[in-house]
Amino acid sequence: MHARITIFALGVLSLAVISLYPTLQFPSSAQVSTFIGPRVWPLTLLGILFTLGLVLLAITLRDRKQALAAEPPSSQESSENAELPPPRFSLARTRHWWFMAAAVAYTLLMQSVGFLVASLIFTLAGTLLLGARSWVTVVITLVVAAVLMQGVFVSLLGIPMP
Incomplete structure (x- = not known):
């Protein structure tokens, strides 16, 4: 479960970083006749997206560390050998x-x-x-x-x- 959330958090961070270049191509408020330029809102959203992606990644890594520390060694071996049910497709997942x-x-x-x-x-x-x-x-x-x-x-x- 932690691996999926980590991949998702990295995907969110990647989306924010990749979207930064096209967003910076929008004109700033100095280049248009409006008080707030077209660049402000997307940059604000990208900042929030990047920050929340970092927070999600940090929380996931912290929870993973806590789960590994709390799990007894014998159950680690049995959980690795236990068969997992095949994943089912669902919108919620x-x-x-x-x-x-x-x-x-x-x-x-x-x-x-x-x-x-x-x-x-x-x-x-x-x-x-x-x-x-x-x-x-x-x-x-x-x-x-x-x-x-x-x-x-x-x-x-x-x-x-x-």
């Missing part, structure tokens, strides 16, 4: 990978259909991945997300939607 794939798709889709449409598609995918089953909940989430994005970026910050 792979949800984090689907979120990462959705984030990459969101970034690529934003360039072709625009920020608002791509954000609504990403919000829909994220809501369904988080387990929302009621279409009323999904529609309310999409409407609130659209109003917040339009209100914050266009009305409050004066940043036109791409």
